[in-house]
Amino acid sequence: MVTKGTSLINEVPIQSRPRERLEQYGEKALANHELLAILLRTGTKGANALSVAMQVLNAYKDLYYLKTVSIEELMMVSGIGKTKAIEVKAAIELGIRVSNATQIKAGQITSSRQAGEMLSIEMKDLQQEHVIVLFLNTKNEVIKKETIFIGGLNSSVAHPREIFKGAVRYSAARLIVSHNHPSGSPEPSEADISFTKRMIECGELMGIEVLDHLIIGETGFISLKEFGLL
Template sequence: MLLNQTNLLAEMPVQSRPRERLEQYGEKALSNHELLAILLRTGVKGTNVVSVALNILNTFDDLYYLKHVSLEELIMISGVGKTKAIELKAAIELGIRIAQAPQIKTGQITSSRQIGEMMSAEMGDLQQEHVIVLFLNTKNEIIKKETIFKGGLSSSVAHPREIFKGAVRYSAAKIVVVHNHPSGCPNPSEADIVFTKRVAECGDLMGVELLDHIIVGQNDYASLKELGIF
């Protein structure tokens, strides 16, 4: 009697199953057939999903040609069927569009004054302390602007690792940290100075330059770079 695919997959060690491996190690650690197995979701009677994925890849000379395969060719592969073939074609096309999509840029940084005036208009009236990071490419173009913290730099949640997690995610070469003082006075506190130095040191280690830390007050701002803090 044939075993069903669930039993066959269940016999695999947990650390060898694609979904569990992605969750534990991340998608970069998975092979092509493991990533494909996750998209397929299930196998067929007598053949688990990993074997079906391997069967697909073995049908073509190279992974490159998979993006040119027709719906009919996929359906003909054992273990695929019409539904899986449609889902694979959709996933392949989405991957192609993602690869071709341009990175959106929202302006170029030319000076601390430019950032200060821009962010003062945006953050000057906020009643709660916010920390915003501008992620830049090598040309000082803004590729992402993200609110990292709310509540103040003295809070234990304000940690440089959250900033550099974003820098890695967006492949940023440089960053600008901006936060506001609801009191209206932009003068840096001791906590601001300590935090800035920690971010600059982490940036040096990771190869991501901290261009400036701007503190926004009421119709005014302070640049810790210009003040010689770091």
């Protein structure tokens, strides 16, 4: 007989369902059995996914031992068939690999000239204005290079919030902003100077240093740091 309140996940109050809780509060707010229940997705006629997840954790007591169990051992838990056992093993292995992963570095920036020369190769012949940001760690190693915006022929509408959103996402300590002038001349405009000042102000508020703003032209580049704005 199916026991009322334990058979179906839709009988669990919405505010207690693991998927809804993760969406509302984030994954760190969920208990181990809730995270496992999301992986399991469904339960059995006599137990919902939350109950099956609890049975799995009770069988192995500790997450350390859970990562060592075989597919066959997982299938010994009621409600865990071969498909669920394989999915759980795959999720555990992916978690281990993510935990062991290291952040890829794309070289170290030692000067504005080095950054400008590197970016000029990529940006000098672009026919639309691109805003490209180098996100750096405390050692000035490039942890991410990202195109934030692609604009029209003569203007961009990049906003500092988009740049600092990336800085927070990548845990950057510093950044270098660059954009090209399709007209060919790297001479900064009033809009470029105003944008740079806003970037500096935002960086100071957030504790993320703006090392430079580089303007790339057809035959060279200008560093606004050397221009006296940083």
